[in-house]
Amino acid sequence: MNGVTPRRVHLLCQYPDGENARHFSFRIARPQPRDFEVIPGQFFMLSVPGCGEAPFSYVSVPDLEGRFDALIRRQGGLTAALFEQPEGALLGYRGPFGKGWPLLLGNERLLLVAGGCGLAPLAGVVDEAGLALYPIRMTVIYGARHRQSQVLGRERERWKGRVTLHETCDDEPRGQCHGNPLQQLRMQLALERPDAVFCCGPEPFMQAVAGECLKHGVLANRIWLSIERNMACGTGLCGHCYLGSSYVCTDGPTYRYDRYRELLGIGNAHPPTFSSEFC
Numbered sequence: 001m002n003g004v005t006p007r008r009v010h011l012l013c014q015y016p017d018g019e020n021a022r023h024f025s026f027r028i029a030r031p032q033p034r035d036f037e038v039i040p041g042q043f044f045m046l047s048v049p050g051c052g053e054a055p056f057s058y059v060s061v062p063d064l065e066g067r068f069d070a071l072i073r074r075q076g077g078l079t080a081a082l083f084e085q086p087e088g089a090l091l092g093y094r095g096p097f098g099k100g101w102p103l104l105l106g107n108e109r110l111l112l113v114a115g116g117c118g119l120a121p122l123a124g125v126v127d128e129a130g131l132a133l134y135p136i137r138m139t140v141i142y143g144a145r146h147r148q149s150q151v152l153g154r155e156r157e158r159w160k161g162r163v164t165l166h167e168t169c170d171d172e173p174r175g176q177c178h179g180n181p182l183q184q185l186r187m188q189l190a191l192e193r194p195d196a197v198f199c200c201g202p203e204p205f206m207q208a209v210a211g212e213c214l215k216h217g218v219l220a221n222r223i224w225l226s227i228e229r230n231m232a233c234g235t236g237l238c239g240h241c242y243l244g245s246s247y248v249c250t251d252g253p254t255y256r257y258d259r260y261r262e263l264l265g266i267g268n269a270h271p272p273t274f275s276s277e278f279c
């Protein structure tokens with residue numbers, strides 16, 4: 001089990017990356033072997049002295065020098081203080097925690113669906129697909145409220161040409177990516193059925209995405225969601241992060257959709273309707 005004592009991490013740089021969001025690069029002071037085993041979809045706990053600690057996803061996993069990236073949206077006290085930190089600031093780090101996205105082998109058609117800041121935990125999957133030794137066909141659907149709220153601008157630029165990337169903006173004029181990602185998803189599912197779907201965004205959005213996938217014949221055990229809950233320890237000790245009988249910090253944050261439904265006791269109920277509410 002990972003320790004509960006934070007280790008030292010340096011803030012290397014930060015830059016604006018979407019409305020109220022910034023892209024951060026960190027370097028772990030003394031990387032340990034477990035830092036090189038991070039899987040996209042896992043998370044870490046970041047502490048700012050005097051302000052507390054919160055969980056964040058890896059946008060890129062630690063390299064051999066312990067450098068990694070995160071996309072962080074300003075929410076409350078901790079993130080506001082983080083945005084004010086100068087380059088070189090010494091912060092606290094615990095991790096990696098949780099279960100990442102599953103490793104998919106073989107000739108897979110993988111569909112990633114993200115809403116708002118939900119693109120962050122999926123970024124590593126897109127980057128790793130580029131390095132895969134086996135053929136993988138990846139389509140990414142990314143929905144944001146409007147252009148200014150889109151995140152991971154540099155990553156999306158890099159992905160163009162490597163994967164099929166559909167971006168939608170709710171407030172965009174008609175004909176220019178107008179619409180929400182569910183419309184794009186329906187079109188995509190009508191074209192071909194993916195072998196696996198990874199989804200991250202607000203929970204009602206993910207439920208709606210999973211519902212559309214089921215309607216189009218994707219099995220519940222081929223859909224994965226990344227679930228957020230308030231967290232404190234990150235290690236299964238405090239009980240802050242229950243999802244049914246499961247701890248999101250250790251059993252999640254990625255859950256297979258059939259397991260997620262079982263934990264919530266949803267059964268085969270119809271998915272809720274979704275009104276676009278991105279983070």
Ligand SMILES: Cc1cc2nc3c(=O)[nH]c(=O)nc-3n(C[C@H](O)[C@H](O)[C@H](O)COP(=O)(O)OP(=O)(O)OC[C@H]3O[C@@H](n4cnc5c(N)ncnc54)[C@H](O)[C@@H]3O)c2cc1C
Binds near residue numbers: 058077079080227231
């Ligand atoms: C596994 C995981 C991965 C995450 N990854 C990222 C990431 O990559 N980038 C990012 O910007 N944020 C991420 N978050 C969310 C982030 O941890 C919270 O926004 C964090 O609490 C912000 O701290 P704060 O002190 O600035 O705001 P707070 O004062 O803690 O929160 C502000 C408001 O948000 C609510 N809130 C906080 N956390 C949650 C939550 N998990 N679910 C619902 N409401 C919440 C609080 O109740 C409060 O109303 C992640 C959360 C989890 C659980």
Ligand code: FES
Binds near residue numbers: 234241248
């Ligand atoms: S955050 Fe403490 S048990 Fe999950």
